[in-house]
Amino acid sequence: xxxxxxxxxxxxxAGIADGSTVLVGGFGAVGQPNALIDGLIxxxxxxxxxVANNAGMDAKVGLPRLMxxxxxRKLVCSFPRGSxxxxxxxxxxxxxxxxxxxxxxxxxxxxxxxxxxAFYTPTGxxxxxxxxxxxRHVGGRDxxxxxxxxxxxxxxxxxxxxxxxxxTYKGSxxxxxxxxxxxxxxxxxxxxxxxxxxxxxxxxxVTPGIFVSRVLHVPYGNPPPGNRRADVARPEAKR
Amino acid sequence: xxxxxxxxxAAKLAADIPEGWYVNLGIGLPTLVADxxxxxxxxxxxxxxxxxGMGPAPPEDAVDTWxxxxxxxxxxxxxxxxLVHHADSFMMIRGGHLDLCVLGAYEVAxxxxxxxxxxxxxxxxxxxGGAMDLAAGARxxxxxxxxxxxxxxxxxxxxxxxxxxxxxxxxxxxTNLAVIDVSARGFEVRLVADGVSFEALQERTGxxxxxxx
Numbered sequence: 537x538x539x540x541x542x543x544x545x546x547x548x549x550a551g552i553a554d555g556s557t558v559l560v561g562g563f564g565a566v567g568q569p570n571a572l573i574d575g576l577i578x579x580x581x582x583x584x585x586x587v588a589n590n591a592g593m594d595a596k597v598g599l600p601r602l603m604x605x606x607x608x609r610k611l612v613c614s615f616p617r618g619s620x621x622x623x624x625x626x627x628x629x630x631x632x633x634x635x636x637x638x639x640x641x642x643x644x645x646x647x648x649x650x651x652x653x654a655f656y657t658p659t660g661x662x663x664x665x666x667x668x669x670x671x672r673h674v675g676g677r678d679x680x681x682x683x684x685x686x687x688x689x690x691x692x693x694x695x696x697x698x699x700x701x702x703x704t705y706k707g708s709x710x711x712x713x714x715x716x717x718x719x720x721x722x723x724x725x726x727x728x729x730x731x732x733x734x735x736x737x738x739x740x741x742v743t744p745g746i747f748v749s750r751v752l753h754v755p756y757g758n759p760p761p762g763n764r765r766a767d768v769a770r771p772e773a774k775r
Numbered sequence: 776x777x778x779x780x781x782x783x784x785a786a787k788l789a790a791d792i793p794e795g796w797y798v799n800l801g802i803g804l805p806t807l808v809a810d811x812x813x814x815x816x817x818x819x820x821x822x823x824x825x826x827x828g829m830g831p832a833p834p835e836d837a838v839d840t841w842x843x844x845x846x847x848x849x850x851x852x853x854x855x856x857x858l859v860h861h862a863d864s865f866m867m868i869r870g871g872h873l874d875l876c877v878l879g880a881y882e883v884a885x886x887x888x889x890x891x892x893x894x895x896x897x898x899x900x901x902x903x904g905g906a907m908d909l910a911a912g913a914r915x916x917x918x919x920x921x922x923x924x925x926x927x928x929x930x931x932x933x934x935x936x937x938x939x940x941x942x943x944x945x946x947x948x949x950t951n952l953a954v955i956d957v958s959a960r961g962f963e964v965r966l967v968a969d970g971v972s973f974e975a976l977q978e979r980t981g982x983x984x985x986x987x988x
Binding site: 542563564566568589593594613614615616617618622623626627633635636637638639640641642644646655658659660661662663664665705706707708709710711712713714715742758759762763764765 | 806822823824825826832838839840841842843844845847848849858859862864865868869883887899900901902903904905906907908911912938939940941942
């Protein structure tokens with residue numbers, strides 16, 4: 537019988553080594569596997585390369601905590617704003633940063649999962665982020681060569697999971713999670729709900745279990761509210 | 776001289792978006808544009824983090840915290856919306872499927888170069904988000920920004936001084952003083968705010984302006 541469910545955080549994160557490259561799902565506060573990140577701090581792995589879209593938000597939660605604990609030596613990220621923890625570490629020269637355009641980040645991770653070692657893209661051509669990269673005219677456009685971003689570990693947050701590791705997501709919590717799930721040697725999932733095998737509609741499964749290694753039940757509820765919109769227009773004709 | 780207010784800029788841009796377009800609005804000023812597209816005109820708004828068919832901000836008592844836009848603000852889905860993961864979302868952007876992207880900018884050059892992601896590569900923490908993908912990938916890139924900086928320096932320039940986001944990408948610029956196309960000739964003035972003469976606009980612009988052909 538295939539059963540990827542694990543009963544404890546220790547089991548979920550067992551074997552994650554120092555120096556690992558770790559993909560972390562989430563966009564803003566939504567779809568972030570914060571329980572697994574807390575577990576990783578407890579587990580103790582250090583010298584980690586963290587790949588995530590953001591550098592986290594709340595200093596007491598998730599990635600900022602991991603970084604403040606000195607466990608990350610490098611962040612690969614598209615938008616490292618919102619966390620003063622990262623700012624301070626970066627300015628003090630205590631963490632490396634690789635800034636990657638968001639779509640290139642997603643595609644580098646997707647490529648790793650799809651067995652594509654590298655690809656050409658027009659994104660970033662002529663910018664600082666193209667420096668040192670091979671440039672070539674392909675398909676009528678100047679492109680740069682970007683390499684797949686394969687990882688040792690992916691930390692994923694799902695809405696529903698079954699014992700085979702089939703997953704669904706909620707709202708915009710899907711974001712990087714399914715892409716990351718396929719790109720790591722060890723994919724660990726925290727899921728809000730655990731369903732019987734067969735309860736998930738095969739038509740609706742987003743991440744098939746083949747990409748998943750371990751599933752931990754973490755029914756934490758809803759993410760915190762997002763940012764307040766700073767400048768709400770008040771047009772005559774309200775939508 | 777009667778410059779356009781932010782709402783007026785948003786309304787002018789919104790009026791130029793036809794029904795049926797798939798549109799990504801950058802964070803900040805461009806976000807306002809959605810408020811001026813009437814719901815009965817079916818324009819489909821995209822958000823980088825996997826939403827196609829994004830609706831307006833929810834009333835305060837009906838917030839679904841599972842739905843955020845690229846600016847991490849809570850939003851809604853309109854009828855007909857779909858949710859995708861990040862690679863598919865950027866497939867829409869990078870594969871040329873979006874009809875329009877609207878971004879804010881620090882500078883736009885007469886050849887369409889755009890600088891909008893960082894003002895310095897030295898002291899600040901550089902953060903690019905999806906700007907480079909959007910600028911290079913969308914079928915049209917329009918920019919919405921103030922015509923000059925707070926201390927009066929032009930933002931429409933011959934060559935960008937700030938780090939570039941993309942080369943020769945911008946097709947049109949909506950400022951508080953004018954609407955300007957970027958053509959093979961350079962900056963072409965389509966429309967000016969009340970009381971703004973061509974000469975006054977030229978004085979506030981760092982590259983040659985052309986009257987429409």
